[in-house]
Amino acid sequence: MSHATGHILVVGAGIGGMRTAMDLAETGHAVTLVEHAPHVGGLLASLDHQFPTNHCGMCRMLPRLDRDQSVQACLRKGLTHERIHIRTDTDIMAIDGDTGNLTVTLRQKSGYVDARRCMGCGACADVCPVDIPDPFNAGLSTRKAIHSPLPHAWPALYQIDGTACTRCGECRTVCPTNAIVLPAGEKSHFRVLVVDDEAIVRESIRDWLREEEGFHVDVADSGPAGLSLLTNAPYHLMLLDIKMPGMDGVDVLRQASTLSPDTQVIMMTAFATVETAVEAMKIGAMDYLIKPFEPDALIPKVMQVYDRVAAMTDQTIQVQAVILNAGTTLYDPSSGKNNLGYQTHPGVVTSLEFERIISNSGPFAGKLVRPKDDRPVQRLAWLQCVGSRDFQSDGDFCSSVCCMISIKEAVLAREKYGPNLDAAIYYMDMRTYDKSFQRYRDAAERDHGIRFVRGRVHTMIIDPETQDLVIRYADRSGDMQESIVDMAVLAIGQRPARAMPKLADMCHLPLNSWGFAETQPFSLTRTAKPGIFLGGSFTGLKDIRETVILSSAAGLNASRALQSGVTKPVTDALPAPRTRDVSRELPAIRILICTCHQALQIDTDLLSRRLRPCPSLLGIDIVTAICTPEGSEAIGRILNASDFNRLLVAACPQEMHSGIRRDLAQMTGLDRNLIDCVDIHTPIFRKGLTEHPDIHAEMAHILDMGIHRLAGANPLASELTPIHHHALVVGGGVAGMTAALALADHGVPVDLVEKNATLGGNLCWIQETLQGDKIPPFRAELEQKISKHPNITLYTQTTVAGFSGQTGGFVTTLEGPEKKVTTSRHGAVILATGGMETPVQGYGYGQSPAILTQKELEEQIATHALNIGDPGSVVMIQCAGTREEPRNYCSRVCCATSLKQAMMLKSQNPELAVYILYRDMMTYGFTEHLYTRARKAGVVFIAYDPEAKPTVMVDGNDVRVRVMEPVLNRVLEIQADRVILAAGMIPSPNTDICGIFGIKPDPDGFYQEADIKWRPVESTREGVFVCGIGLSPGTISESIATAEAAAQKALALLFRPEILRSRTTARVRHSLCSLCQLCISACPYGARQMESDLNRIVIDPLMCQGCGACAAICPNDAAVMDEWLPQHMFGVIDAALA
Amino acid sequence: MSDLYKLVIPDEGVLAGLRRFFRSILELESIQAILAPVQLPMKPSVMPALISDPDQIDHCDPLAPSFPLNAAKVVSQLTRNPIGGTVAVFLRSCEIRAFIELVKLKQGTLDEVVIIGMDCPGAFQNASYRRFVQSCTEDPGATFFNQIQKKDTAFPGNIDLAEACKACEHFTPDGADIAIGWLGMASEDHFLLKGQTDRGLDVLKQLKLPEAAAPLMRHGAIADMLAKRLAYRDDMFATTHAATSNLKKLTAYLADCVNCYNCRVVCPVCYCRECVFVTDVFDHDASQVLKWSQRRGLVKLPADTVFYHLTRLAHMSTACVGCGQCSNACPNDIPVMELFRSVAEKTQNAFGYEAGRSVDDAPPLSVFRENEFEDVVGIKGE
């Protein structure tokens, strides 16, 4: 390993958490991934489609270089990776220790079902009497108290929700492998103390808890009596009244917390003393109940304590860094004023609920009906900004993604339910700020017939007879509009993560005024505390693309913290299993059948007779329960003979994913891919199998297919591809410098190539960021670090002239000043060629010195060359020549820059009149707050329609701007001393970078990502990574994040001297190949080239992903894929039809 | 400057005219050699040959009704790698179309070759040609061509044109650089020479031939030959379809097949160096053969006969130009061409693709579009 690796904790296993964990695992670190929920996937586990592609692509996040290290299946089934230890149902209790050496206490909530024994047959769920709302379907459908965490989870390990289970024990009696341990053993061990002066309260609580629940309950009629009971015997829980003669409840609490600190206390208070109850909670009480209360208010609270106490399995682990990926939560519209009738009016649903309603695995199996009255839906309305951009629900920020989610859902609804479905979106500003969003929105409006209506709907009225929803809103011209809809989807905004308060005070994280964690200047992932990093959407709701970028960046920064020598590097290279070379032997297979505790009676010789003739089958052995320790000893005894070279295990679906193949590989010395596992239990125990299954016939097919699959396993040890431990970074802007430093800090020698004489790129002219951080010192610090760094060699005034070779061993020719040409080999390339301000046409630009672009204004402000007349007026025109064809994308930063510059001008001269003419203010995220501050400072905002663009008239030095004011419905003419055009950005139009590196540009000239959401910083060619503005417009910290993410992906390629080629890699049998090159165009990854001098088809092993497209198109199977050779596929087909 | 020239027919006859034309092309310094069918001295059989010495032109016999093999494979071999100069090739139109298919599969290039085509009168099966030669008194080529021009199909030795040629509707050489047209020219004293591409025009210009007016009769002649051929073809399709409309009939149709794979060897568009059926993929384990026998009671060996023909249909039916060599080569006279042409017709129509029409149409299975063939997906009623 070229850099120090260690053990890193990732908190939260949503998309961000999984991305960080996989990145770190791919660069050699050991990762513990902790998740509060019982499954990984977070919010994405219940989303079938994502914008802007309207498809799903989660599995494209899986590792690409060493694919065999992780699961190769849909991520909604769950994630397994050699170096990632996943712990679901686990919370962080404490993080202490200083940088590089943190001890973390984890508490795992028990699921009451033994994971090794449960085989997901679901018999328990059939008999369970308790129905609870199913969070997977956002509460719209119910599931049993004993359930599988996710419908998709595989293997389907059932678990019990402790608070809902009535301990009736039905499931335990039914479970075939008795895997269920009822929650909390004996209830009578749970001791409760009730301290109250009124006898009636004491007796009734005792009856509820003792007779009905079976707890041990003691009572005390006064404070001192309670305390004496506490001294002589520990209690788990104390129910404490406040208003008592003599010693009141608070004094008792204060003494009790010293006397027996881990007794949980619940205060019981009359209405008047609620404040004192809250006070009591500050000094240690867990909760409070307002008298008089019913049993069903008291019992769940008691059960919570009971469960936690009973299932406590705390554990501490040592880690070198912690990455918080706890994501965010969605705003609950029923909290606050609930003026939109959520849960009171039928047909008012949140965006997440709507996603579940239209999903085929949703509560109504994909039928579009209203949850409460099952009424079919024909007319739909999406209401934007629910819980965002709204003081009343204290959410004066923009949640960034709700606009795009609404467009996606509207398009999906029309595609799925037909064109006569009426879909309208009611919005104030449609925030389509990413480079591909504007075209997505235009297509939604143009091709899918989605109606975009400007107007903020405040109240949802229900028509009592027809149960229709009536939407009243004032349209732009001011008159009132009403529209009747069947269903209204609330585009709910964001709130901080559920665990934010706890995590924040554990890691001393500074929070902003809305409760989101804040990061260091110029970084979206580093925090003040060195060992703690924030990934994904923890710092505020991000779309999937940003979440993936920030997660990779957080991983990079955590890994970088390990390199600075502060920590002792821990290399735990996996012990390579010694493998026996069996490539010379004919396939000899032994079959192990697990009868699952004798649930199956198997006649082995009937079975082997049915499987004959099969010379490669040596014999069949029976094991009672393969998943138990006794089972593994039995296997040990059976397998001592080494006459076999392949092993087929026939067991239950659980075994297919358990580590059994790795354990058997260690036990038998065989390579892991010569051991296969097939599931014979599901087909045989299949529910609803009426007649008694002829299990031998059924099993014969499965085993026969398994034998032929296994016979096709590739016995040869897979080759290693050498990696050249050297990186190339093209472009010396902020992204290039960050990427170069990130790689160099990991010990990778970097060639940084910059075409100009100096580094800095756009940092040279920008003065200040939105948050007020000064750029010049930051730029100086970066350049200084680069010049001093031993691993970085800087090439200025140099461009890349030629590029060729395979991933891990590229050959680049650089052309320096005075035609000095150098060629060198690189393992990976990061392109950061950046971008520039769009050259402006129109709006009178160039006809008068008063008309400037944003860049010119920023430069003039810096050199104080700007003197506007008194009192003076400045007009800023947004989307000047951009966000319309041919450049139909939003450059994301010009709105925020206009606001920054407007506030700068206003601070210098408060009397100055500033007008901003905009189409949609793209102040996503927390920049919305700056928008409000600008309005308060007196900046006048005038919205204009793309059809009626403002016009600038210049005669002499009198400049006037004429614009159609939509509300006053009149044309305004503003005399302007300065007109500032916000023209957005284009990629730097230098030499044909994409042609040289063999990657595809996108329609606007930026780099085309391999996958806009799931592989945002990888180009269409493996080994070439892209970042910065050349990838897509963004703020400085966003560009830095893409650079760090690109560095992390490059590290996965560079950090090892060679990479083990995956077993399923394409291969060419050159003697059969007639060089028709059909396979070259068939390869989706461009991994095949025609080497004309060798007259052969050559495959880049690291680019090939093993999809088999080449094998299928090649008529005479000259192009094949190991493990899937055609003759073995024929064998499997024959076995299936035997 | 029109693109029509005259190929004057001297009184010595059509053959002499053609030979003089070929000699004039060979004598151009830009053309290094010419590939044309040649009458072998040792035996009256005609084989393609690469002629460099103009004097040898007198052996070539473009009119002979002999179609021993599809020369597309020969031309592909001549153009797979740089030949060093330009070669003229005289090909029947099914050979031109087959060669265009091979170019799409990178088995040859069009850069260093000038294709000369002629209205194809059709040809005999190899066996029939040998009988025709014995029963001919003087030069077989000339007698055949005269009878064709007089539309008299009673050939000596009572033999008939090959099935493939009787059903061929592509008899005009549309893909050639230079097209020699004799159809509808009976009343003229010359054949028509048409430069169908720039390269063809450029060669014709160098020959400084007299220009020709657009012939009046030609269009009609082509139309009625086309009608005759199409009628024959559609009738052939119908009978073949009836003969193979289910597996029982198909197995009967192919019962005599001994898996010798000759039909694949001679097929111009079956370009694989080694057919998958002769590689290790179909070299079945003995235990597998036994298992088939046990399951079905009896298994005919060699196995995979129908599987071979179906797979060959799947692989090359979209590229089949209907040249008939497969039937020609089959030792057991299985009408392979009829089966493959009738299926090829359907598969090429399905993708709106015509084999050999133009180099720019990509082979159907090598390209795809996002939304196409929606009807193929799903299990609603057929």
Added chain:
Amino acid sequence: MNTTNLTTDPLASIRAKLSACIQCGTCTGSCPNDFAMDVTPRYLWRQVLAGETRKIFLSQTFLMCSSCYCCTLRCPRGLPLTEAMSNLKQIGVQLGFTTKTPTALFYRQFLESVRRHGRVHEMEMMSGWFWAVKNPMLPLKFSSLGLKLMSKGKISLLGPSGNRINLSNLFRKVTELENQA
């Protein structure tokens, strides 16, 4: 919109309150009296921002506001809209724009009746208002309402039966305080 500088004119105080308005139309959507307003509140705030003072006081909108606070409760920018409406009313009176409108006269009669009796004397107030508006048709419009109220004993010709207090010096004190502010 004339381009003189917007700050030196009477609406400056209101403009400071409303400048954060993002023209979302929620106030218009929520206003119960919206049907009676010739210009919607949203349009009104736009006019305030644009400094069209004369046009504002020509319209009835701010007079129609019955201070139900719905708009303030719902404004996503948390702006004090109802307060702005009542400020407009005060400024209208101070600048004499709205002395002659029927609504203003109605308010004046109401205050006069309260000053004289400590409580409203409906008959006296309504007749004073009809007289002040000098529109002969007006009494006819209200006659049906008046008769219905009389039949229920809501309006008595002699005025309020309870004890009457003259509030003149209270009103004088208030006008003194207002002049000082």
Added chain:
Amino acid sequence: MEPFEPTIVAFVCNWCTYTAADLAGTSRLSYPKNIRLIRVMCTGMVDPQYVIKALLEGADAVLVSGCHPGDCHYINGNYKARRRIRLLKEILPRFGFEPERLRLTWIGASDGIQFAEIMRDLTSQIRAIGPSQTRQTMII
């Protein structure tokens, strides 16, 4: 003799359709056991040879099922499969294989219910049209 039970070979893509199959399994939806699932990495990998082999070996129907267009883990595997099935659907009915015997479907990761329905409908369709002609003919 007992009623005819079809044997159907299904080439199932490892990503979306296999997930839907497992989802149908874990949601305990019952689908007929006539289906023999053969897992392939992508439908783009299903060579026409495999379909012809399965039909000739006696399969009463062959199903190829992959991800919806755009969801393919390998970007465009499903589009290629669609063209190959289009070609086979042109050749095979020509020789007496009823069109219903070769099917291509898109099944997404959460279409567990659809997976079970498709399997049931397909089995009943094939049961309706009866055994494949390969059962009565000696395949040479």
